[in-house]
Amino acid sequence: MxxxxxxxxxxxxxxxxxxxxxxxxxxxxxxxxxxxxxxxxxxxxxxxxxxxxxxxxxxxxxxxxxxxxxxxxxxxxxxxxxxxxxxxxxxxxxxxxxxxxxxxxxxxxxxxxxxxxxxxxxxxxxxxxxxxxxxxxxxxxxxxxxxxxxxxxxxxxxxxxxxxxxxxxxxxxxxxxxxxxxxxxxxxxxxxxxxxxxFLSKEDLGRASLLLMVGLFKKVVIADYISLNFVDRIFDFPLRYTGVENLLAIYGYTLQVYCDFSGYTDMAIGVALFFGFKLMDNFNSPFKATSIADFWRRWHISLSTWLLDYIFKPLQFSIRSLKIWANIIAIFITFVICGVWHGAGWNFIIWGAMHGFMMSFALITQKPKQKLYTLLKINNTKFLKFFQTLITFHLIAFSFLIFRTSDFQIIKDMFSQIFDFFHAEVFIQFAEKLPVILGLIILGYILHFMPTKIENVFKKLVIALPWYFQAVLMVIVIWIVAQFKSADIAPFIYFQF
Structure with a gap:
């Protein structure tokens, strides 16, 4: 040999x-x-x-x-x-x-x-x-x-x-x-x-295997594929594309960030389980959030709780005599720090400040909003929750524009195309020419917004399978990943942080 x-x-x-x-x-x-x-x-x-x-x-x-x-x-x-x-x-x-x-x-x-x-x-x-x-x-x-x-x-x-x-x-x-x-x-x-x-119980083995499969699928099949074949192209030259394509790129990048980061987290938790260690969950369907505060209870949970315990609470306590303004000041400073933690650039600082402002504004307007909801008799209704989720998602999606690029001309160009050169009819052409891209974006959001009950049933079914069936599933997932994998592995977005 x-x-x-x-x-x-x-x-x-x-x-x-x-x-x-x-x-x-x-x-x-x-x-x-x-x-x-x-x-x-x-x-x-x-x-x-x-x-x-x-x-x-x-x-x-x-x-x-x-x-x-x-x-x-x-x-x-x-x-x-x-x-x-x-x-x-x-x-x-x-x-x-x-x-x-x-x-x-x-x-x-x-x-x-x-x-x-x-x-x-x-x-x-x-x-x-x-x-x-x-x-x-x-x-x-x-x-x-x-x-x-x-x-x-x-x-x-x-x-x-x-x-x-x-x-x-x-x-x-x-x-x-x-x-x-x-x-x-x-x-x-x-x-x-x-x-x-x-010690690896049957349940831990099933959960670890499922997390590895889900994480690989999120990272390689969804995040990497839509990034390399669609999102990056739009963000590089937004004026070459219509508003429809720019809007889809924003939705695509929002999904990419989530699948990239949560995919790594899923694999990290799964790998740790194989060695007998249980790490904390880091994501909880963040795009289902009904407010920016709710989003941060679901997104990068380990960081948001770290900031809450070691930055927000001590700061808020030290200026508690300012009453509601103590919360507002503490929130804003905490999220500016959150932005700085993410990266050395004005776009990250502005991104953090934007989230701090949105949370502060929500806090100030909380009582008037509740009175309005009660007056309209929509408080705690599915109708209200739907629109809260829809508005929150779009605020998050558009904030990720600033998160992604430090070139504010790109952001201006994308908004210009969306509002002045939308061309809705291009969507049909997009679906015909790039069906895989559109399909993966739709699939990613369907899986994300899947009702928790259905998601839990699926998890229990996979975990309950004999190990050899789980092994077959793993082989199938690896084969699917191999079909979508490019020659160069796209680095995880959060590696830069």
């Missing part, structure tokens, strides 16, 4: 444009190999956890190269400061430890993510030419920074007893399924699971 060892070595080395993600064949191979070894050594806790840490670090190395060392520094810093907070009874020292932990975490995150943006702002103020510095942005740095900080905050607030084991803390921070794009799990939920021996 001729084995090309050089090829194998290159295959396992870090490549900047080839991260190790769940939708690649290399990951599936390594995952099965690692899972076999992990279960074989399952009764030896020390060996099992050490192996998990090493594999998680390798997984992260495949995405960031030697910048993987940053996550090790982050783990050491946050473990020591949390330990210092717990070890002292003096509030002054606790606050000093907390302050230094926050400064170091934000400094690391800020350098890699925001340095060029800040320098660009100063350059524009001084009207000088700006040459961006060559700074590599490690994938997932925003996620594991917030995850590590939540541990420090919880220890400081005395809602969590700090772990004495640095190894266990490393398992929490490095855990590979959610290291790149979340969910941003809480240590209070994750750390107790470390002591459990690997």
């Amino acid at each position: 001729n084995i090309n060892f050089q090829f194998l070595i290159e295959l396992f080395k870090y490549k900047p444009n080839d991260p190790l993600v769940f939708s690649t064949s290399l990951f599936l191979f390594l995952f099965l190999f690692f899972l076999l070894i992990y279960n074989f050594i399952g009764k030896n806790k020390s060996l099992r956890l050490s192996f998990l840490i090493l594999f998680s670090l390798y997984f992260y190395y495949k995405s960031t190269g030697y910048y993987a060392g940053i996550i090790i520094i982050s783990a050491v810093v946050n473990f020591l400061f949390a330990k210092g907070i717990a070890a002292t009874d003096r509030m002054l020292f606790k606050r000093i430890y907390l302050l230094f932990a926050v400064i170091i975490n934000i400094a690391i995150l800020g350098y890699f993510k925001y340095t060029n943006f800040i320098l660009q702002i100063f350059s524009e103020i001084n009207k000088t030419n700006f040459e961006p510095l060559s700074i590599f942005l490690p994938i997932g740095i925003s996620f594991y920074t917030f995850k590590s900080l939540s541990y420090v905050f919880d220890v400081y607030l005395e809602t969590l007893e700090p772990t004495k084991s640095f190894r266990d803390f490393c398992v929490y921070v490095f855990f590979f399924p959610n290291i790149l794009m979340g969910p941003i799990d809480r240590a209070s939920k994750f750390l107790p699971q470390i002591d459990n021996e690997p």
